[in-house]
Amino acid sequence: MSGAILELKNIESSYGPVQALRGVSLAVAEGKIATVLGGNGAGKSTILKTISGIIDPNKGQITYAGKEIAGWEADRIVRAGISHVPEGREVFPLLSVEDNLRMGAYTRSDRDGVARDMEAVYGYFPILKERAKQDAGLLSGGQQQMLAIARALLSAPRLMLLDEPSLGLSPLLTKEIFEIIVRINRERGTTILLVEQNAQMALKTADFGYVLEVGRIVMEDTCANLMQKEDIKEFYLGMKEQSARGHRRWKKKKTWR
Amino acid sequence: MAQFLQLALSGIAIGCVYALVALGFVLIYKATETVNFAQGDVMMLGGFFAYTATALMGWPYWAGIVFALAVMAIFGMAAERIVLRPVLGQAQFTVVMVTIGVGYVMRGVVTMTPGWGTDTYKIATPFAEKVVNIGGAAISLEQLMIIVMTAALCAVLFAFFRFTRIGIAMQATSQNQLAAYYMGIPVARVNTLIWGISAAVATFAGILLAPITFVHANMGFIGLKAFPAAVVGGFGSIPGAIVGGLIIGLVESFSGFYLPEGFKDIAAYIVVLLVLMFKPSGLFGEKLRKKV
Numbered sequence: 247m248s249g250a251i252l253e254l255k256n257i258e259s260s261y262g263p264v265q266a267l268r269g270v271s272l273a274v275a276e277g278k279i280a281t282v283l284g285g286n287g288a289g290k291s292t293i294l295k296t297i298s299g300i301i302d303p304n305k306g307q308i309t310y311a312g313k314e315i316a317g318w319e320a321d322r323i324v325r326a327g328i329s330h331v332p333e334g335r336e337v338f339p340l341l342s343v344e345d346n347l348r349m350g351a352y353t354r355s356d357r358d359g360v361a362r363d364m365e366a367v368y369g370y371f372p373i374l375k376e377r378a379k380q381d382a383g384l385l386s387g388g389q390q391q392m393l394a395i396a397r398a399l400l401s402a403p404r405l406m407l408l409d410e411p412s413l414g415l416s417p418l419l420t421k422e423i424f425e426i427i428v429r430i431n432r433e434r435g436t437t438i439l440l441v442e443q444n445a446q447m448a449l450k451t452a453d454f455g456y457v458l459e460v461g462r463i464v465m466e467d468t469c470a471n472l473m474q475k476e477d478i479k480e481f482y483l484g485m486k487e488q489s490a491r492g493h494r495r496w497k498k499k500k501t502w503r
Numbered sequence: 504m505a506q507f508l509q510l511a512l513s514g515i516a517i518g519c520v521y522a523l524v525a526l527g528f529v530l531i532y533k534a535t536e537t538v539n540f541a542q543g544d545v546m547m548l549g550g551f552f553a554y555t556a557t558a559l560m561g562w563p564y565w566a567g568i569v570f571a572l573a574v575m576a577i578f579g580m581a582a583e584r585i586v587l588r589p590v591l592g593q594a595q596f597t598v599v600m601v602t603i604g605v606g607y608v609m610r611g612v613v614t615m616t617p618g619w620g621t622d623t624y625k626i627a628t629p630f631a632e633k634v635v636n637i638g639g640a641a642i643s644l645e646q647l648m649i650i651v652m653t654a655a656l657c658a659v660l661f662a663f664f665r666f667t668r669i670g671i672a673m674q675a676t677s678q679n680q681l682a683a684y685y686m687g688i689p690v691a692r693v694n695t696l697i698w699g700i701s702a703a704v705a706t707f708a709g710i711l712l713a714p715i716t717f718v719h720a721n722m723g724f725i726g727l728k729a730f731p732a733a734v735v736g737g738f739g740s741i742p743g744a745i746v747g748g749l750i751i752g753l754v755e756s757f758s759g760f761y762l763p764e765g766f767k768d769i770a771a772y773i774v775v776l777l778v779l780m781f782k783p784s785g786l787f788g789e790k791l792r793k794k795v
């Protein structure tokens with residue numbers, strides 16, 4: 247894909263004997279928001295961890311801004327401009343909110359730029375400014391999610407990887423967080439790769455989407471088109487209306503297998 | 504009263520040494536979840552380097568301290584890089600055995616080194632034989648300086664961990680190593696640095712201890728007192744290590760005077776047993792402990 251800032255080709259990753267990715271190829275266009283949808287254990291988080299160098303792929307290529315980055319150390323990848331908001335926030339619980347943010351800027355040495363970005367993230371998340379001196383472990387789940395996003399922004403990323411930002415948040419707060427994600431994308435020009443189980447939100451927010459099933463991409467299209475597909479409607483967007491009927495729907499045969 | 508003050512001060516002084524060795528244990532434990540049983544021997548080797556610089560090379564006291572701290576910081580980092588990193592991730596037992604082995608080797612090497620050997624050495628301090636009068640009690644300046652220098656080191660360490668970027672990164676890494684990777688903090692390098700700091704802190708303890716027990720190949724066994732200090736404080740807490748060290752020093756000092764002979768040597772362990780009975784996670788232990 248031309249204009250792609252990030253491109254994965256046939257990526258295979260595993261945890262010991264467990265193969266989690268079985269040849270994933272995808273591309274993220276610069277300045278856009280891309281999303282990867284998939285159920286539990288599909289391998290969504292593994293894709294992000296492979297990109298940010300937390301785990302190395304066994305096979306395949308990862309091209310970022312024209313460079314082959316597979317196998318780079320995690321800190322080199324952060325320096326190159328990729329930052330990762332991990333699943334479950336992963337804040338530093340005994341450091342103050344401010345020090346958490348400072349750690350987000352660990353790889354930077356431009357003090358002025360860091361100070362400017364610090365003000366910018368306080369603009370996106372005013373609650374963090376109020377709680378600047380408080381230990382991050384004392385924040386609510388939603389506030390910790392805000393902190394995790396803010397902290398990732400402080401590395402001044404060109405590409406931000408977001409792993410299930412809606413996890414455990416109320417619908418209202420989820421909406422708020424997604425609005426800010428869009429603002430970050432529009433105002434700062436940050437490219438975003440978003441992984442979500444909340445397909446509704448993700449498809450509304452992103453430009454292009456991939457559907458991941460047991461380590462393979464089984465569908466890819468613009469989000470506008472994906473939203474029209476029967477399979478997506480049934481298995482991913484049906485969630486809300488059918489929630490009263492429980493989880494049976496997950497067990498139905500999916501046509502794309 | 505003067506007697507009491509004297510006992511209290513000598514208890515605090517020796518407690519400072521326990522506290523610093525315990526601090527070394529805790530720093531490494533927090534960073535790598537490893538208990539470094541060679542900590543006492545690191546202190547011993549640091550003492551020998553300080554002795555070498557001051558007595559054999561004729562350097563002034565303070566220069567000798569700086570020299571020993573620098574050499575031992577490098578030693579600590581090298582030990583982590585060469586001996587420990589390869590076994591990291593193995594069973595706890597393996598890692599602990601490696602540190603015990605390193606301690607034995609260090610003791611052996613020191614006794615075989617010409618000029619060191621099995622003898623007992625003195626490090627001349629600028630405060631030897633001087634006495635200050637506090638509240639009618641004659642307090643040796645040497646003891647007082649142990650306390651002052653420990654307080655100074657603690658202040659420096661506090662400022663380092665609280666205000667410098669690398670210091671905060673060390674805290675961050677020990678709180679959530681995975682998140683540290685995500686931030687681009689070079690975790691392996693941070694851990695190496697922690698071993699260096701820990702070795703330097705132990706060395707400082709050895710230098711402070713030198714006027715009391717002199718420098719000899721077995722001085723590292725003081726680790727057996729510092730370890731309970733760390734446990735009393737709640738293994739993993741830095742303030743806990745310091746308070747634990749002071750408590751054990753004080754109890755030892757008073758029991759040595761008021762209780763029958765022999766109590767002094769087991770005092771540390773009696774304190775541990777008592778504290779753990781009433782507060783199993785130690786005085787400053789984290790409330791969130793793994794539930795068994």
Ligand SMILES: Nc1ncnc2c1ncn2[C@@H]1O[C@H](COP(=O)(O)OP(=O)(O)OP(=O)(O)O)[C@@H](O)[C@H]1O
Pocket residue numbers: 261264265266284285286287288289290291292293333443
């Ligand atoms: N640390 C690990 N060790 C071993 N296997 C793992 C590990 N992490 C993930 N896996 C396995 O890899 C596969 C993909 O996991 P991954 O975390 O990428 O899924 P996911 O799509 O992010 O799921 P979820 O939506 O539940 O977060 C799963 O089968 C999982 O069991």
Ligand SMILES: [Mg+2]
Pocket residue numbers: 290291292333409
């Ligand atoms: Mg996941």
